[in-house]
Amino acid sequence: MRKFIRSLGYACSGIQYALRTQRHMRIHTAAAVIVIFLGLIARLTVTRWAILLLTIGSVISAEMMNTAVEQVVNLASPSLHPLAKRAKDVAAGAVLIVSAAAVVIGVIVLLPPIWELLFQ
Numbered sequence: 001m002r003k004f005i006r007s008l009g010y011a012c013s014g015i016q017y018a019l020r021t022q023r024h025m026r027i028h029t030a031a032a033v034i035v036i037f038l039g040l041i042a043r044l045t046v047t048r049w050a051i052l053l054l055t056i057g058s059v060i061s062a063e064m065m066n067t068a069v070e071q072v073v074n075l076a077s078p079s080l081h082p083l084a085k086r087a088k089d090v091a092a093g094a095v096l097i098v099s100a101a102a103v104v105i106g107v108i109v110l111l112p113p114i115w116e117l118l119f120q
């Protein structure tokens with residue numbers, strides 16, 4: 001149990017580090033807070049909440065994995081190297097893909113209930 005709590009502390013400090021140092025992480029988090037607020041207003045179904053929360057988790061996890069890749073690349077290759085560039089760009093591309101999908105999912109999941117709330 002003590003080991004689990006210690007591991008939880010390490011994970012929380014990783015989240016703190018990403019929030020403190022990564023502007024994109026703060027942008028994703030702000031977007032997640034807005035989406036959750038809209039979800040509460042729109043009184044989403046359980047299924048819609050599940051999709052939304054999974055999507056939010058995916059984007060924030062991807063951003064954190066990107067941060068981890070950046071840190072490891074900086075450690076392994078402090079000077080410029082084409083492989084370092086490739087690794088960072090691929091990791092950044094992964095965040096872009098999941099973020100673009102999240103925007104589409106957000107619209108699909110949120111728009112119908114908000115529309116219903118406003119116009120019916």
Ligand SMILES: Nc1ncnc2c1ncn2[C@@H]1O[C@H](COP(=O)(O)OP(=O)(O)OP(=O)(O)O)[C@@H](O)[C@H]1O
Pocket residue numbers: 070073077078079080081082084085086088089092
């Ligand atoms: N060690 C390196 N060798 C070669 N290219 C690098 C290296 N570090 C970064 N780059 C490349 O330089 C460009 C800008 O990288 P930079 O680290 O400034 O921004 P980033 O990777 O988007 O990170 P951040 O999110 O912290 O701004 C990217 O294309 C990246 O792949």
